[in-house]
Amino acid sequence: MGNRIKQLREEHHMTQIRLSVVLEVSQETISAYESGKHYPSIASLLKLSQIFNVSCDYILGLTEYRYPLQPYSPKEQLxxxxxxxxxxxxxxxxxxxxxGLLHNSPSNPQ
Known part of the structure; x- marks a missing residue:
């Protein structure tokens, strides 16, 4: 997880100090997150997700997909x-x- 936080921070051209200000934690705390010595609180994890526009699962290393999946409509689920x-x-x-339907559809002339 620490590598993800560091990677995202660097991709957004943020210093540890800048990220610490936005998260309202110390620079040492950011360093501890990035080194794996400490883990962010749920509130900080959610805020990191918003700052970097990625899913919490991505930050935690649970998925390689950065963005959360969009929910399906009831028709799509069916x-x-x-x-x-x-x-x-x-x-x-x-x-x-x-x-065949898509190829021959009047709204989709080929």
Whole structure:
């Protein structure tokens, strides 16, 4: 996690002192975060997420995706749940059907 905080701080051209001012902690605390000696509080973690516009999971090293996934609408969730019930052959058929619909759609003249 410390490497992520340092990497993000450097990408945003921030010094440890500047980040400490924004987070309202000491420069020593930022140094401790970056060296792995201490971990940020939940409040600081959330603030770091906002400052660097990345997910908390990314800062914690739980994912390689920087940005949180957008939630799906109820219709999208229903489609995904139905898709997951299909076997691979059925998924391939549906995918081909959708490609045909999109290719031949009046709003999508090719």
């Amino acid at each position: 489609l995904i749940s139905k898709w997951n019930l299909l076997n691979e052959y059925q998924q391939n058929l549906l995918s081909a059907y959708l490609d």
